[in-house]
Amino acid sequence: MAPTDRYISENTFFVRYAETDAMGIVHHSVYIIYFEEARSHYSRVRGADYADFERSGYWLTVAEVHARYHAPTRYAQQITARCWVEELKSRGVTFGYEIVDTASGKVHVTGQSKHVCIDHQGRVSRIPDWWASVLAADIPKPPQG
Amino acid sequence: MAPTDRYISENTFFVRYAETDAMGIVHHSVYIIYFEEARSHYSRVRGADYADFERSGYWLTVAEVHARYHAPTRYAQQITARCWVEELKSRGVTFGYEIVDTASGKVHVTGQSKHVCIDHQGRVSRIPDWWASVLAADIPKPPQG
Amino acid sequence: MAPTDRYISENTFFVRYAETDAMGIVHHSVYIIYFEEARSHYSRVRGADYADFERSGYWLTVAEVHARYHAPTRYAQQITARCWVEELKSRGVTFGYEIVDTASGKVHVTGQSKHVCIDHQGRVSRIPDWWASVLAADIPKPPQG
Amino acid sequence: MAPTDRYISENTFFVRYAETDAMGIVHHSVYIIYFEEARSHYSRVRGADYADFERSGYWLTVAEVHARYHAPTRYAQQITARCWVEELKSRGVTFGYEIVDTASGKVHVTGQSKHVCIDHQGRVSRIPDWWASVLAADIPKPPQG
Numbered sequence: 314m315a316p317t318d319r320y321i322s323e324n325t326f327f328v329r330y331a332e333t334d335a336m337g338i339v340h341h342s343v344y345i346i347y348f349e350e351a352r353s354h355y356s357r358v359r360g361a362d363y364a365d366f367e368r369s370g371y372w373l374t375v376a377e378v379h380a381r382y383h384a385p386t387r388y389a390q391q392i393t394a395r396c397w398v399e400e401l402k403s404r405g406v407t408f409g410y411e412i413v414d415t416a417s418g419k420v421h422v423t424g425q426s427k428h429v430c431i432d433h434q435g436r437v438s439r440i441p442d443w444w445a446s447v448l449a450a451d452i453p454k455p456p457q458g
Numbered sequence: 459m460a461p462t463d464r465y466i467s468e469n470t471f472f473v474r475y476a477e478t479d480a481m482g483i484v485h486h487s488v489y490i491i492y493f494e495e496a497r498s499h500y501s502r503v504r505g506a507d508y509a510d511f512e513r514s515g516y517w518l519t520v521a522e523v524h525a526r527y528h529a530p531t532r533y534a535q536q537i538t539a540r541c542w543v544e545e546l547k548s549r550g551v552t553f554g555y556e557i558v559d560t561a562s563g564k565v566h567v568t569g570q571s572k573h574v575c576i577d578h579q580g581r582v583s584r585i586p587d588w589w590a591s592v593l594a595a596d597i598p599k600p601p602q603g
Numbered sequence: 604m605a606p607t608d609r610y611i612s613e614n615t616f617f618v619r620y621a622e623t624d625a626m627g628i629v630h631h632s633v634y635i636i637y638f639e640e641a642r643s644h645y646s647r648v649r650g651a652d653y654a655d656f657e658r659s660g661y662w663l664t665v666a667e668v669h670a671r672y673h674a675p676t677r678y679a680q681q682i683t684a685r686c687w688v689e690e691l692k693s694r695g696v697t698f699g700y701e702i703v704d705t706a707s708g709k710v711h712v713t714g715q716s717k718h719v720c721i722d723h724q725g726r727v728s729r730i731p732d733w734w735a736s737v738l739a740a741d742i743p744k745p746p747q748g
Numbered sequence: 749m750a751p752t753d754r755y756i757s758e759n760t761f762f763v764r765y766a767e768t769d770a771m772g773i774v775h776h777s778v779y780i781i782y783f784e785e786a787r788s789h790y791s792r793v794r795g796a797d798y799a800d801f802e803r804s805g806y807w808l809t810v811a812e813v814h815a816r817y818h819a820p821t822r823y824a825q826q827i828t829a830r831c832w833v834e835e836l837k838s839r840g841v842t843f844g845y846e847i848v849d850t851a852s853g854k855v856h857v858t859g860q861s862k863h864v865c866i867d868h869q870g871r872v873s874r875i876p877d878w879w880a881s882v883l884a885a886d887i888p889k890p891p892q893g
Binding site: 480481486487488490491494512517519520521522523524525526527530 | 770771776777778780781784802807809810811812813814815816817820
């Protein structure tokens with residue numbers, strides 16, 4: 314389930330024919346690419362371009378990915394990829410995802426990906442402040458009172 | 459060059475990270491997929507869904523494809539795929555394509571694809587009238603006078 | 604870690620250029636495809652072709668996939684995909700995977716995928732006996748004593 | 749038709765499930781990747797690794813690609829990709845391809861790709877001698893007499 318206490322980005326697009334397989338449905342590996350584009354979109358709508366992050370000398374390398382397939386999607390179906398920050402640490406971040414049918418809101422695929430910040434020499438690094446602040450805003454505040 | 463005498467569809471999207479290769483640019487095979495999505499979009503904006511065409515018992519199988527690479531595109535670049543009907547015959551159709559940078563209009567890749575209409579038993583077939591009429595409107599009229 | 608008590612299939616191949624991304628390494632979604640080809644190979648070397656399984660009226664649909672990335676792989680690297688049955692149930696099966704460098708044996712990626720047997724009408728089904736027997740042979744025998 | 753007067757490399761492999769589409773056949777864009785792997789294999793069997801070529805400061809960028817689809821291929825089909833040098837120039841090379849069914853030899857897809865040698869600053873360059881000599885051996889000698 315998508316959380317209700319933080320920012321969730323949404324990008325909507327049509328399934329491409331090339332993304333289907335001989336079962337007539339979207340191949341399960343393609344959702345990993347939808348997840349990736351969803352986090353690209355996430356940073357884009359938050360005002361921070363991942364391409365700039367890379368150019369500044371870093372990568373958010375993928376350490377782990379998980380997907381759960383609830384229902385198939387098909388060619389030309391309009392779907393929405395929802396993406397949020399599940400957890401932000403000093404050197405890494407975990408994103409959560411939901412792929413839903415745009416019209417009905419039905420959840421088709423859910424997933425998570427864990428990332429580690431490395432520099433271009435491959436060393437694990439602290440996420441730079443400007444990038445962490447973009448992501449940090451999404452972490453839920455402790456309850457007031 | 460895109461023709462000026464017929465309908466041209468345009469769909470705009472961002473290059474996905476997964477579409478790049480170790481040269482740091484979009485892999486040349488990916489444009490073949492952009493072409494395909496461009497012709498999906500073409501029929502969509504013309505009011506005819508290719509998925510319906512398939513469900514009616516036909517396929518526009520790909521007989522030939524050609525791409526010419528003028529300039530590379532990169533991750534997160536916003537590009538527009540332009541698509542038009544180059545030639546319509548009773549049993550086949552040729553589409554033309556241009557992949558341009560959305561902001562500058564610079565042409566990055568051009569191409570064509572030739573298709574043959576077959577039924578689900580694999581027999582070459584006449585393009586059904588309802589589908590041909592969608593495409594036929596795009597063929598230039600002979601000059602008046 | 605790959606188990607030592609059951610059959611493990613191995614298929615060896617070279618990383619394709621198209622499988623790399625702008626980080627200069629194999630894109631993380633590609634390993635999901637390596638996993639799939641590894642289980643195709645698994646059934647092939649066990650004498651049962653997954654294509655025949657499909658033709659007999661069933662699919663092993665993917666319910667869940669997980670990958671953990673230990674080290675990147677690169678273009679032209681020769682790698683070996685190891686695959687085994689982690690768990691066999693009446694209506695489903697879980698495969699385990701290891702992607703290793705062929706020369707050094709170093710483990711680059713590990714993963715699992717969970718599958719549910721469905722018929723071509725989409726109904727969850729018992730795995731047919733001939734197919735289950737292929738997979739069952741891999742389940743470890745209880746210790747003698 | 750593959751030429752009979754020069755070296756032709758052959759690499760044999762199985763079609764992966766992920767390479768199929770909802771028509772139940774290999775997606776037409778995938779052959780562009782088979783072509784690429786065929787030329788990787790070509791240089792490999794000729795004793796020159798394209799990865800080394802890249803590391804030496806060059807790329808053979810793709811200027812043009814063409815494919816003609818004669819017959820579909822399907823999941824788990826064993827196919828052979830044949831590759832040869834069609835034309836070698838000082839700054840570029842054209843490769844030819846044939847994708848055939850391994851068992852029957854039936855030709856399924858044919859194609860060509862044109863490449864331009866550039867350095868890592870993007871400047872068109874002469875193909876270095878060591879690399880040209882690898883390719884030059886394949887160009888037919890003029891008839892004696």
